Amino acid sequence: MSVVNPAATKAFAASRLSRTKTDRVDAELIARFCLSQAPPAWTPLPTQVRELQALVRRLESLIEMRLMEENRLSSGITVEAVQESVEELIAYLTEQIKRTEGLIRNHINNHPTLKRQSELLDSIPGIAETTAALLLSEITDITQYRSARQVAAYAGLVPRERQSGSSLRGRTRLSKIGNARLRRALYFPAITALRCSEFFQSWAKGLQERGKCKMSVICAVMRKLVHLAYGVLKSGKPFDPEWAKTA
Structure with missing residues (x-):
């Protein structure tokens, strides 16, 4: 099994001047793409990397959600009950962010290879703990x-x-x-x-x-x-x- 960027198969279809789009035509195009391009077989991520990626992406989502609520708060909420709700949600998201950061830190420290790689990345100017974790996960x-x-x-x-x-x-x-x-x-x-x-x-x-x-x-x-x-x-x-x- 191979995992291929959809843009590659789309470009391949365009190169063949294919105008019809049905399940059968798409399946044939993908088969022809595989025959001509021979994409490499997909290799599943090691468990520790897959778990790190899930944690880092969750942290990213939490930060985005908090930013959205902070923007909502700064936009000028006139209803006190709504303002309290937003403030409570921001506090909860902040707590979850700190918790997830701790989980990421512990996960890296519990896996010697990830820990060593994180230390190597930390040695580069500008790259700190959070960025190192994201680089390793992506x-x-x-x-x-x-x-x-x-x-x-x-x-x-x-x-x-x-x-x-x-x-x-x-x-x-x-x-x-x-x-x-x-x-x-x-x-x-x-x-x-x-x-x-x-x-x-x-x-x-x-x-x-x-x-x-x-x-x-x-x-x-x-x-x-x-x-x-x-x-x-x-x-x-x-x-x-x-x-x-x-x-």
């Missing part, structure tokens, strides 16, 4: 990636160019075809790294001198963090500014 098995660029592509952090001869040359943008959770999780660590790390400040300065705008620099730092995460997890060694220059 990247899953680092051995399935051939290169740091492949991990960056999985996160949707590789440049997408539009060029055709001399008549079309669009701006280079992020592909964003990938794991949106990873992209969201790396934004604030990139900001922190730019503010607090001499290594990233020096590296970003070079990008700015080449004319890169602020957002392009932040995206480049996000991509650099992915490369560094791949490097420390693959090598089993903590962050080192010297080798990080070429990562």
Whole structure:
């Protein structure tokens, strides 16, 4: 059994100029796709990684729910009973967030491999405990990636160019075809790294001198963090500014 991105089968169908959409036609297209592309067999996640992923995604949902209620509260509720209800829900969600954070911390500490990998990720400027847990839960098995660029592509952090001869040359943008959770999780660590790390400040300065705008620099730092995460997890060694220059 294989797990394939639906965008891949959709593009394959478009390449065959298929206009009919029925269960039978779809089944035939998927069969032809598998014959021509030979997608790799699906490997289930190890239990400890699957459980970590469930906990981290639950934490993400709780944080989103609390933010929604906080926005509701700040919008100006005029009915006292409604305000009390929202405040009680925020307090409950805050309690659940703290509890889930503790469960994630205990889960990582109870599994030596995850604990070591978390410590390696923590050594990278800008990456703290929560981000490390999310990276481990979404990247899953680092051995399935051939290169740091492949991990960056999985996160949707590789440049997408539009060029055709001399008549079309669009701006280079992020592909964003990938794991949106990873992209969201790396934004604030990139900001922190730019503010607090001499290594990233020096590296970003070079990008700015080449004319890169602020957002392009932040995206480049996000991509650099992915490369560094791949490097420390693959090598089993903590962050080192010297080798990080070429990562």
